[in-house]
Amino acid sequence: MKFVDSFFIAIRSLVANKLRSSLTMLGIIIGVGAVISLMSIGRGAEASIMSTFEQMGTNVINVVSKTPGVSTLAAMTYSNLSLTLDDAEAIERLPLVTMVAPVNENYVDIATGEESTVAVVEASTPEFEVVYNYPAEFGRFITEQDVKSRASVVVLGSEIAEDLFDTEDPVGQEVKILGRDFTVVGVLEAKGGQMMGGSMDSIIVVPITTYQVRLFPRQTIRGEDAVMSLSVQVVDSVYNDEVSEEITELLRKRHRIADDEDEDFMIITMEQALGLMQQVTGIFTIVLGAIAGISLLVGGIGIMNIMLVSVTERTREIGIRKAVGARRRDILMQFLIEAATLSAVGGGIGIVGGWAVSYLISHIDTGDIPLNAVVTPDIVILAISVSVFIGLASGVYPAMRAASLNPIDALHYG
Amino acid sequence: MIELENITKVYRMGKVEVPALRGVSLSIREGDLVAIIGASGSGKSTLMNIIGCLDKPTSGRYILEGVDVGQLNDNQLARLRNKKVGFVFQDYNLLPRATALSNVELPLVYGGGRNKRKQAMEALERVGLGRRANHKPTELSGGEQQRVAIARALVNNPQIILADEPTGNLDSVATAEIVSIFTQLNRDGITLVVITHEVDIAGQAQRTIHMLDGRITRGDCEEKVI
Numbered sequence: 262m263k264f265v266d267s268f269f270i271a272i273r274s275l276v277a278n279k280l281r282s283s284l285t286m287l288g289i290i291i292g293v294g295a296v297i298s299l300m301s302i303g304r305g306a307e308a309s310i311m312s313t314f315e316q317m318g319t320n321v322i323n324v325v326s327k328t329p330g331v332s333t334l335a336a337m338t339y340s341n342l343s344l345t346l347d348d349a350e351a352i353e354r355l356p357l358v359t360m361v362a363p364v365n366e367n368y369v370d371i372a373t374g375e376e377s378t379v380a381v382v383e384a385s386t387p388e389f390e391v392v393y394n395y396p397a398e399f400g401r402f403i404t405e406q407d408v409k410s411r412a413s414v415v416v417l418g419s420e421i422a423e424d425l426f427d428t429e430d431p432v433g434q435e436v437k438i439l440g441r442d443f444t445v446v447g448v449l450e451a452k453g454g455q456m457m458g459g460s461m462d463s464i465i466v467v468p469i470t471t472y473q474v475r476l477f478p479r480q481t482i483r484g485e486d487a488v489m490s491l492s493v494q495v496v497d498s499v500y501n502d503e504v505s506e507e508i509t510e511l512l513r514k515r516h517r518i519a520d521d522e523d524e525d526f527m528i529i530t531m532e533q534a535l536g537l538m539q540q541v542t543g544i545f546t547i548v549l550g551a552i553a554g555i556s557l558l559v560g561g562i563g564i565m566n567i568m569l570v571s572v573t574e575r576t577r578e579i580g581i582r583k584a585v586g587a588r589r590r591d592i593l594m595q596f597l598i599e600a601a602t603l604s605a606v607g608g609g610i611g612i613v614g615g616w617a618v619s620y621l622i623s624h625i626d627t628g629d630i631p632l633n634a635v636v637t638p639d640i641v642i643l644a645i646s647v648s649v650f651i652g653l654a655s656g657v658y659p660a661m662r663a664a665s666l667n668p669i670d671a672l673h674y675g
Numbered sequence: 676m677i678e679l680e681n682i683t684k685v686y687r688m689g690k691v692e693v694p695a696l697r698g699v700s701l702s703i704r705e706g707d708l709v710a711i712i713g714a715s716g717s718g719k720s721t722l723m724n725i726i727g728c729l730d731k732p733t734s735g736r737y738i739l740e741g742v743d744v745g746q747l748n749d750n751q752l753a754r755l756r757n758k759k760v761g762f763v764f765q766d767y768n769l770l771p772r773a774t775a776l777s778n779v780e781l782p783l784v785y786g787g788g789r790n791k792r793k794q795a796m797e798a799l800e801r802v803g804l805g806r807r808a809n810h811k812p813t814e815l816s817g818g819e820q821q822r823v824a825i826a827r828a829l830v831n832n833p834q835i836i837l838a839d840e841p842t843g844n845l846d847s848v849a850t851a852e853i854v855s856i857f858t859q860l861n862r863d864g865i866t867l868v869v870i871t872h873e874v875d876i877a878g879q880a881q882r883t884i885h886m887l888d889g890r891i892t893r894g895d896c897e898e899k900v901i
Contacts, residue, residue: 266784277772581768584729585782585827586757588750668756669729672768 271598286607292560293611296644298618299553303546329523342487343525362388384472400432400447419451420462561651580671600656682735697889713886761828763838818849
């Protein structure tokens with residue numbers, strides 16, 4: 262018998278059993294669709310988080326205060342502050358460092374006469390604009406002069422500007438931050454991303470000296486005005502390790518830390534931070550993948566169920582076919598083509614469906630959290646290969662057993 | 676053309692062995708119309724299945740047209756079922772979702788060859804069902820379904836047609852039709868072996884073989900000729 266004949270027999274049999282064929286396909290469609298849509302959402306979330314991180318570049322090293330001898334996250338969060346603006350200047354003089362942006366950070370109320378909102382205040386120097394890539398769209402960024410004179414000036418993130426002034430031009434207007442008067446000198450370009458659940462556009466920038474004196478005065482143990490973290494931009498990310506060592510050496514000397522004592526600061530490269538973040542988003546994708554896997558499994562069991570339930574009818578059919586002269590391989594070929602066709606058509610519909618779902622999700626307005634579901638080839642290949650495997654195995658295995666029966670046993674089966 | 680020598684068949688039901696045939700020897704010549712009769716459980720269906728190569732004997736020799744069937748592999752047996760023997764079952768065994776024409780065409784699909792549709796149509800016309808070609812089995816009466824099954828059995832022009840109680844489920848009118856088709860086929864030179872309770876077919880037969888408890892009790896006179 263020719264392959265073409267096997268093919269037509271298989272197709273004719275599928276068309277003749279429309280209900281069974283469509284139920285079997287439904288299992289594959291749901292399985293493949295679920296895997297593709299859920300995995301793509303996971304990948305999308307991962308990608309959107311990573312992209313906000315990568316905007317800052319991998320050639321940035323962060324130096325933060327740390328309580329000596331404590332190694333958990335608490336050491337960073339609740340530590341005594343140990344860094345100063347002089348530390349920043351000293352690090353900036355290192356040959357492989359292009360610039361240093363000292364940053365103090367806090368939440369503040371910010372208000373005009375009519376409106377008020379909460380913003381993340383980033384207190385820094387003009388370097389912040391470059392290191393964090395936050396150019397001013399209107400007006401100007403804070404200047405060296407502002408820092409030196411502890412000027413009460415503020416640059417607004419685009420969302421804060423919109424919240425407070427709507428369509429009005431905020432530049433030159435007065436705002437109150439923690440009840441103190443500040444003059445708006447500029448508005449930042451919109452970034453559109455988000456960081457740790459907060460929009461990257463709901464920040465405000467003030468000179469770090471102003472922050473230290475007027476907003477949140479805090480001192481180091483030695484009584485100097487404190488800085489929470491230093492963002493150090495390195496000439497090239499290949500020098501990250503080298504510069505990290507130089508900073509360690511420099512700060513140990515400046516903070517007079519003895520050789521046998523722990524440091525009161527910690528160095529985190531952007532690569533390390535990225536790695537940490539990838540771990541978190543990786544777990545997210547794994548969880549979604551597990552849910553998708555369960556759908557695929559349930560779909561697969563559905564396929565097996567229908568295939569096995571129909572085996573009584575099919576065994577009789579096999580008996581009839583063998584009685585009129587079908588060989589074992591003719592039977593196997595027919596069932597193989599049937600299962601493969603169901604898997605391929607069902608898988609195809611599943612891909613299109615899953616793709617459509619992830620497209621819809623990408624275009625639903627989720628407010629602050631943009632989510633771009635990304636369908637990657639590996640997801641598609643995974644979904645297809647699992648469903649094809651289940652389809653073939655559950656379709657062909659019973660057929661293989663039935664095909665090796667004596668024709669008369671197959672006819673009397675069930 | 677059919678020669679059976681001391682054929683036995685034992686079914687295994689769990690640990691119990693149930694003998695269905697206890698040494699059957701039989702010879703059937705070309706062009707014969709042979710009726711097999713016997714009580715249910717006498718082994719006549721088992722004998723038919725072995726003659727039709729649907730089942731294998733536990734022991735003994737079966738020679739069909741000079742070929743020792745016991746020596747054939749599965750593929751050769753499939754070819755034999757396809758080309759040499761047509762089988763008609765009591766419960767028709769048609770593919771329920773295929774049309775009469777597709778059912779008749781089935782042996783041609785597995786046997787190869789050209790003009791499958793045309794040949795299948797000719798076979799259907801031979802049993803007087805040309806006009807019902809595109810009906811499914813569920814749309815046909817029992818007699819018509821059995822005629823479709825006969826058309827399927829003869830579509831490959833086999834020398835032998837085996838029928839296992841072909842009229843067992845049919846009323847007297849349909850039975851008469853089937854009997855007349857069979858006698859016509861026999862007149863055309865086809866060897867026919869029929870298991871039957873019907874006096875009509877038995878009456879037409881040149882030989883009647885009686886079976887009881889897995890043995891031939893009467894009508895096996897030819898055995899001595901071998």
